Amino acid sequence: MGETIPAASWLGRISDTYNMLWKMVIRPPRDLYSPEELGPAKFRLGKRVYERRDLQLRSGRGVLECSHFVPAKSPEAKRPCVVYLHGNCSSRLEAFDALPVLLPRDLTVFCLDLSGSGRSDGEYISLGHHEEKDLRVVLQHLRSLDTVTAIGLWGRSMGATTSILRAEEDHDLAACVLDSAFRDLQTVAEELVSRGRFPVPQFLLSWALEMIRTEVSRRAGFDPLELMPINCAPNAKCPAFFGVASDDTFVLPHHTQDLHNAWAGERVLRVFDGGHNGVRPTWFLEEAADFLVDRMKSKSQLKAQDIVAPGRKFASDPSGKDDEEDSSGGVDGKPTPRLVSPLTECLQLDPRGANVPMSADLLSRRVPERKHHMARELAKMGFRTDAVLAAVHHSETVEEGLEWLLTQTGEAPCQVDNRPPSGARDHCCLGVMSPCSEREASPAQARGEREEHSLPSVPVPESPAPPAPPPPGRLLPGANLNDQLLFLGFDETHTDAASKRCLTMDAAMDYFSTNSVTVRL
Template identity: 35%
Template sequence: MLELWGQLCDCICRPPRDQYSAEQLIGGLHGRFRIGRFRGRRDDVTLTNKKGLKLVCSHFVPEDARGKDGRLPCVIYCHCNSGSRRDAEEAVWILLPLGVSVFTLDFAGSGLSEGNYVTLGANEVDDVEVVVEHLRSAQRVSTVGLWGRSMGAVTALLYSRRDPSIAGLVVDSPFSRLTDLMQEIVEEQKLPIPRALFKVAVSAMKRSVRKKAGFDLDKVAPIDVVTEAFIPALFGHATEDSFIKIAHSEKLYEAYAGDKNMIRFEGDHNSRRPEFFHSSVSVFFHNTLQLDRVLEGGNVLDAELRRALAGAVQLPLATGDDDGDADSSDADGQFSRHGEPPYATSEQSAPREMLDAWGATARGLLRDGTAEALADNGGGGYNDDDADDSGDDAALMAAIQMSLLEAAAAGSRDDANAAAVAAAAAGAGAGTAAA
């Protein structure tokens, strides 16, 4: 039972971790690549966050762009909960031809960085702060923007309140409040868990996650900060997203205080984003990063790039050792060709896996004794602080027993669920009597 409860916590703070090698990054082992006729390089760096954990990072730099003061604009790409810096390929493909560098990292607990847990934005926001401080102290960048997807979008929104000097935010598929998302997941899985029991279980989950991963579920709520955010923002969300429903972005968009726009497009959570969304991102960062002002050469949205962003052509990406020739037509085997720019080479199936794992684990808890699992983990009661809450155990057991019995009386969707509810209710009753 304790193992099952631990698995349920892991659905939140220990999703599948992306494992990869440098060969799988844009530029391969040598860090050189071309996007169409535009040359780029990848500079890898390791930073240390405030908890002393090492963060592996990559800075993708356009070699043909020149800043008027020697510095280039930069967008920091923030990956999803089971992602890594590999996911920044989407941003690199779109932004480097504009003359914009892209900095990305594996958040602590993700990819090749140190750490055991992700925190869905709660601590990742501190990692972003470390990156911003590094870029500005090195005097390598001019204007700075953020682009995040899923957990990364939440992180960008949370960071917006800390640093109003950020030029612009692109937030793709954020959730508005983590506990609301958790409840939606439970409802989608059609688990035999009444609303009253769900609230008790979340109270227990908060304690378990805080003890295990060191963050508070209640504080992962960008909806609470966007009313104070004034950085220009572009929201994007797929209309068929079944993991984080589009209503989350719509709620955030309505509450956002700064200049804003929202792009809705077909697809689901992991779908490759359409060209018109990428075009919108390009125009957004062209304006907010003030590319005409900070880059030599004026308007970098030249005819070739305009056609590509309109979907007329796809600029080819090649990686490897560059001999100095910027013409991608004569790669001569020096570059290994990439296909279409993917999103989420790491996260592609993670949301569905998380949903299924959540459902299977929750059913296991019901089947094998929810009450004991909650009590044994010290997460019960209605007391969310770290003090001893053993006095609340009897009240918790009674609430669980009542909720489960009500669910059994109301009838479940199938005989198997009905049997699980009845068995769990009986176990809860035994736990109450023992207390």
């Protein structure tokens, strides 16, 4: 006879899952960084010196902590401004990834901790609903300044969704960069459950979503199932530069494709690898910055000499140094710190771990028997072995363990990769402003120094053996679209261009047809 599971056990598990899910929506890990992590107020990027001007703005949910990056030389000159909007468990520190490609193009950069994030007021986030109101306040402030000409947006994840919601109504925006937005929140939730990312039986999904809807509405004041950027895209007129990781397993790539297809204005799509929270490739950052510069230049109707042309960097004077710098490369006789880029959103769940049974070592030797259920449930959610061990040590229930993990986003136990690394990648490391020396500090070096203090990571348990391959002829050889196009005989230059613009083979064929690309036989 099968084992009878007590009703109380079922109710307890449902309660744990319910609490976990609503917290994932409106109270994910909060990036409570220290003010020192913003670095010095004046820093050097290349041969130029820039200033960070911190300020506070007030929105309907309290005080917003903001920063405006401007050139130290002629800060009152008229320039376009890019507003950077961070993801759901991130902060304004995320904007540091974009500063190296935006500031040298003679753009100023404005970033902020959205309500409920970072050091700003607010208990909960809303994945774009209330954040769009924060953005309105920022835009009103920037448009009151004589120094700001055109305004563009650069958003990632929640920040991209926020940008879409604002772009529907604000047709004065010059352009948007939209990295990994979702089309609607209900589809994201259904896809996560269907792929085993959360322990909710499929037959209970509708009930669970309705319960979460009620809880989120009560606590955060918005209906999550009515958060549908896909309905806003047909009314958005500004040029949009869409970016998506082909291996994003959190918000599937089709969300970006759907938004791109529905966008009313000019639209461009670029595809890369790196997952939802991975480091974005340099070529993508550069191309996105060029896109913004070109459209913001047109929007503000500036003369060619008033703005640096797309792709160009600042030209140094014949002496090889700027007015702000002395012969040692410092400012006012002191070395000027260099800018170092941080990495962004921290918590990721590994889909491979959802169906992997707990290891015998974890269950029998290192976890007390009374906590076997807790360890097994956390492992099913995709957390790595070291994360599960740490949570079990600090907690007594599944909910307490999950809550503890969500507060440890800067620590190694809570770093759960959502795909095998394709190279040397950094995870959950905040960058710093470090003084210059003879050996110029680089972002990779700075992140590496921070990693020396991280807890050791334990590899994710091996995935079950993959299913047998389909019959010959069903799939093309190759791990990705680029490899498959090369197999078909297309030139490497053309396949590289197509793989950056298309998510599917059909889209690549359409791209080749439009550009009259043929195969050499």
